[in-house]
Amino acid sequence: xxxxxxxxxxxxxxxxxxxxxxxxxxxxxxxxxxxxxxxxxxxxxxxxxxxxxxxxxxxxxxxxxxxxxxxxxxxxxxxxxxxxxxxxxxxxxxxxxxxxxxxxxxxxxxxxxxxxxxxxxxxxxxxxxxxxxxxxxxxxxxxxxxxxxxxxxxxxxxxxxxxxxxxxxxxxxxxxxxxxxxxxxxxxxxxxxxxxxxxxxxxxxxxxxxxxxxxxxxxxxxxxxxxxxxxxxxxxxxxxxxxxxxxxxxxxxxxxxxxxxxxxxxxxxxxxxxxxx
Amino acid sequence: xxxxxxxxxxxxxxxxxxxxxxxxxxxxxxxxxxxxxxxxxxxxxxxxxxxxxxxxxxxxxxxxxxxxxxxxxxxxxxxxxxxxxxxxxxxxxxxxxxxxxxxxxxxxxxxxxxxxxxxxxxxxxxxxxxxxxxxxxxxxxxxxxxxxxxxxxxxxxxxxxxxxxxxxxxxxxxxxxxxxxxxxxxxxxxxxxxxxxxxxxxxxxxxxxxxxxxxxxxxxxxxxxxxxxxxxxxxxxxxxxxxxxxxxxxxxxxxxxxxxxxxxxxxxxxxxxxxxxxxxxxxxxxxxxxxxxxxxxxxxxxxxxxxxxxxxxxxxxxxxxxxxxxxxxxxxxxxxxxxxxxxxxxxxxxxxxxxxxxxxxxxxxxxxxxxxxxxxxxxxxxxxxxxxxxxxxxxxxxxxxxxxxxxxxxxxx
Numbered sequence: 257x258x259x260x261x262x263x264x265x266x267x268x269x270x271x272x273x274x275x276x277x278x279x280x281x282x283x284x285x286x287x288x289x290x291x292x293x294x295x296x297x298x299x300x301x302x303x304x305x306x307x308x309x310x311x312x313x314x315x316x317x318x319x320x321x322x323x324x325x326x327x328x329x330x331x332x333x334x335x336x337x338x339x340x341x342x343x344x345x346x347x348x349x350x351x352x353x354x355x356x357x358x359x360x361x362x363x364x365x366x367x368x369x370x371x372x373x374x375x376x377x378x379x380x381x382x383x384x385x386x387x388x389x390x391x392x393x394x395x396x397x398x399x400x401x402x403x404x405x406x407x408x409x410x411x412x413x414x415x416x417x418x419x420x421x422x423x424x425x426x427x428x429x430x431x432x433x434x435x436x437x438x439x440x441x442x443x444x445x446x447x448x449x450x451x452x453x454x455x456x457x458x459x460x461x462x463x464x465x466x467x468x469x470x471x472x473x474x475x476x477x478x479x480x481x482x483x484x485x486x487x488x489x490x491x492x493x494x495x496x497x498x499x500x501x502x503x504x505x506x507x508x509x510x511x512x513x514x515x516x517x518x519x520x521x522x523x524x525x526x527x528x529x530x531x532x533x
Numbered sequence: 534x535x536x537x538x539x540x541x542x543x544x545x546x547x548x549x550x551x552x553x554x555x556x557x558x559x560x561x562x563x564x565x566x567x568x569x570x571x572x573x574x575x576x577x578x579x580x581x582x583x584x585x586x587x588x589x590x591x592x593x594x595x596x597x598x599x600x601x602x603x604x605x606x607x608x609x610x611x612x613x614x615x616x617x618x619x620x621x622x623x624x625x626x627x628x629x630x631x632x633x634x635x636x637x638x639x640x641x642x643x644x645x646x647x648x649x650x651x652x653x654x655x656x657x658x659x660x661x662x663x664x665x666x667x668x669x670x671x672x673x674x675x676x677x678x679x680x681x682x683x684x685x686x687x688x689x690x691x692x693x694x695x696x697x698x699x700x701x702x703x704x705x706x707x708x709x710x711x712x713x714x715x716x717x718x719x720x721x722x723x724x725x726x727x728x729x730x731x732x733x734x735x736x737x738x739x740x741x742x743x744x745x746x747x748x749x750x751x752x753x754x755x756x757x758x759x760x761x762x763x764x765x766x767x768x769x770x771x772x773x774x775x776x777x778x779x780x781x782x783x784x785x786x787x788x789x790x791x792x793x794x795x796x797x798x799x800x801x802x803x804x805x806x807x808x809x810x811x812x813x814x815x816x817x818x819x820x821x822x823x824x825x826x827x828x829x830x831x832x833x834x835x836x837x838x839x840x841x842x843x844x845x846x847x848x849x850x851x852x853x854x855x856x857x858x859x860x861x862x863x864x865x866x867x868x869x870x871x872x873x874x875x876x877x878x879x880x881x882x883x884x885x886x887x888x889x890x891x892x893x894x895x896x897x898x899x900x901x902x903x904x905x906x907x908x909x910x911x912x913x914x915x916x917x918x919x920x921x922x923x924x925x926x927x928x929x930x931x932x933x934x935x936x937x938x939x940x941x942x943x944x945x946x
Contacts, residue, residue: 307903310895335905347900351918360914361904396918413904 258285258449259322259338261306261421266317268298268305274315275301275510277477283421283452288466290455292488293474294496296509299456300344302474303425306454307341308334321421336365338420342410342427348398354409355379355393358416365417382415385445387438403430411442422446423454428462440465460488473499475508542585542669544637552652556666563659568780569838569870571809575778576752578660581724583667584695587634588615598691601718601746604931608687613694614670624684628711633671644673647702660754660780663698664726670699676709676737685712685740685928690727692751693720701729705737712740714932722750730758733765735789742770742927744936749776749804756782763789763818770926771798774939778806784813787821787852797826799923800860802835802867803943813842816852816882825856828920831867832943838870843884850881858888861919863912863944913944 261283268276275298283289291299305312306319308331319326326334349357359375376393383392386408398406407427414422424443428436443453444466455468463485471488473481473496481487481499490498500508534557538550545553565573594602594610594617602608609630610618616632629644636644648671656662670690676682690699697719705711717727725747733739739759747753753775759767773781785794794814802808814823825841843854858871873886893915901911917924917937927933 309899330902330908331899332902332905332907332911335903341903343900343903347894347897349897349900349915349918351921352901352914357901357904357906357914360910361901361906364907364910365905417904 259420259452260284260320261452262318262320263302263306264318264320266302266305266319267315268301269313269315270301270311273511275477276305277510278317279478281454281472281479283454285420285452286447286449287470288447288453288455288468289470289472290457290463290468290488291472291474291479292457292491294508296511297474298477298510299474300425301477303341303423303454303456306423307331307339332364335419340414340417340419340422342407342414342422342424344425344429346398346406346410348396348401350396350399352397353394354397357397358413361413361417379416382412385415386412386442388412404432404435407431408435408439411439415442415446420450421452421454423456425456426458427455428457428459436462437465460492463488475499475503475505477510480505541583544585544587544634549649549652552649553666556652556655556662559655560659560662560666563657563662566658566660566782568782568809568811569840569872571780571807571838575807576754576780577724578663578754581667581696583669583698585669586613586615586694588612588617590615590619591617594618597720601691602689603935604687604929606687606929607684608689610689610691611670611672612691613697614699616672621686622684624682625686627677627680628682628686629673629675629677631673633668636673647673651700651702660726661728661756664700664728664754664756667696667698667726668700669695670697672699672701673704674701674711674713675704676706676711678706679708680706681710682712685714687929687932688713688715689718690715691718691720692723692725696724696726698726699728703729703731703739703741705731705733705739707734708736709734710738712742712928714742714744714927714929716744716746716932717753717755719747719751722748725751725753725755727753728756728758731760731767733759733761733767735763735765737762738766740768740770740926740928742772744772744932745775745779745781746939747775747777747779749806751775751777753777753779753781755779757784759785759794761785761787761789761792761794764791765789766793767795768926769794769796770923771796771800772923772927772936773798773800773808773810774936774943775808776804776806779808781808781810782813783811784815785823786815786817787823789818790820792818792821794823795826796824797923797926798828799920800827800829800837800839801832801940801943802829802837803832805834807836809838811840811842812856813840813844814854816843816845816849816854818852819849820851821849822853823855825858826922827856827858827860827871828923829858829860829869830863830916830920830944831860831869832863834864834866834868836868839888840872840874841886841888842874842876843886844876845879845882845884847878849879852879853883855883855885857886859919860888860890861893861916862890863893913941916940916944
């Protein structure tokens with residue numbers, strides 16, 4: 257049976273502000289969906305809410321993974337059930353090597369111990385596929401990685417963990433043309449009846465390598481338009497204004513753009529500059 | 534009292550007995566050192582039971598000791614002042630390793646003069662004076678000029694039948710090199726007053742890894758002191774994993790031009806125990822460089838106090854003193870007191886200091902958990918990663934594994 261991920265009337269709150277205002281989306285195994293939309297319309301909130309980031313509170317609606325509501329599950333349990341989120345800003349974890357981390361994650365997921373030799377073989381193969389540095393297994397997780405390396409590392413983890421549904425949040429930002437091709441082809445190689453993918457992006461360039469089956473546009477915290485490849489071409493040529501016009505939306509943002517605040521960090525002396533005086 | 538001492542320290546010379554008596558008299562009007570806000574009442578320094586016990590060397594160690602040793606290669610086991618076991622390969626042929634008892638028996642003039650000299654110096658600090666007055670275990674290690682010892686020397690120091698008043702002297706002569714992995718252990722509930730002095734001569738290099746594994750019922754005062762001369766390098770790594778109350782005082786004197794020291798410490802405090810750690814680097818020469826890195830974990834109702842002190846004395850220009858302390862608290866009941874002091878009496882220097890106390894980073898936890906790791910697994914990985922810069926310094930794989938295992942056991946949630 258094909259796996260199904262259903263998002264039903266999802267309302268999500270962050271810091272007491274409602275960001276998602278009723279998202280409906282169904283992804284089946286074998287399908288690749290793309291969500292596009294201007295900044296600040298709730299795309300990343302959607303991905304974090306599906307994965308189960310504790311900062312995002314679902315106030316209404318359901319997320320069903322093969323008919324099972326995952327809303328009350330913590331993030332790790334959702335991951336073990338087959339959800340995967342390639343993050344826009346992956347954390348750096350100094351001291352934890354990539355190989356220790358991935359192997360532990362794989363063992364947690366399968367509940368079985370993975371022979372070291374087999375693991376190394378598979379890991380090396382995946383590293384080669386993404387054309388990453390061969391010392392990656394011994395490097396600390398994302399520590400000192402360039403933006404592009406971090407993105408590739410997300411895809412590497414996806415190849416190793418073989419999720420049922422992957423959400424890729426702006427996986428293409430910060431990648432140069434060559435890297436885009438490598439990452440795009442790696443994602444496309446996972447295409448199968450048992451794998452579904454939700455791609456969040458601003459650019460249609462990565463779609464040269466991954467042909468999506470469905471395209472959605474998000475505005476004001478909801479999916480306002482869905483279609484196929486033709487939608488992308490039109491957005492690429494004309495932008496989003498025609499959609500706004502068509503739907504009578506004046507401001508597409510969920511929350512108004514806030515004034516840029518620069519917090520004073522620990523380790524930074526309280527200079528005038530850091531305090532914005 | 535003299536007669537009493539003669540009964541107690543029956544193997545000593547008369548002049549040593551006299552010195553001990555003098556130290557005990559001195560001690561009476563000395564006060565305990567001031568270390569943060571540490572409540573000394575937990576330590577019970579007044580109730581002592583000190584004995585001199587002689588034991589023969591064995592060819593095979595008793596199971597109760599073996600179970601505490603991770604790596605038998607190139608090891609010296611000192612129990613209640615006696616070298617009861619040693620297994621050293623030819624790399625150590627030129628290195629002199631001798632206990633106080635052995636020096637007495639063999640009437641080794643060189644060793645005895647070093648041991649005796651220590652009794653003659655008077656300290657201001659009551660706990661140090663106590664260590665000398667009641668010393669019942671002492672060891673001398675001497676690496677001669679130009680001797681480079683490639684293998685790490687493992688020292689296992691155990692107290693069983695008596696409170697342990699131990700002192701290790703390590704002399705590394707000009708251009709010599711030595712790595713020591715030292716572990717302090719106890720088999721019975723005892724008090725431990727442990728001191729060591731490392732002398733790093735010109736161009737010498739010493740790596741000193743101290744692992745403290747005393748049990749919950751052993752209160753400890755541990756004082757490690759390094760003295761580094763011109764172009765000498767001392768790398769001090771401390772794994773302070775005692776289950777009991779501990780005062781750990783670490784002092785490094787940079788005495789020569791280009792003297793270099795790194796002090797990297799892992800500190801772990803749990804249950805309701807009090808740990809007071811001081812790391813003090815004294816810049817007593819121009820162009821000296823010292824770095825302090827402390828990584829600590831506090832669990833349960835533990836109380837950890839960490840004082841890092843970088844002191845650059847007047848005239849010690851071009852010295853470089855830096856320190857960083859990071860403590861992770863795993864419980865709301867834990868108490869941490871971290872003070873990164875820089876005391877500078879000279880203009881032309883480099884210095885930096887910082888301290889941070891916090892919980893395990895929630896973003897890192899979320900990231901690891903989003904790949905399927907349970908919270909406890911993720912926490913364990915992050916904490917071991919946090920400690921890794923120090924763990925990596927342990928040169929023996931078996932000791933490293935056991936060190937990690939000890940931390941994992943202490944972490945078990």
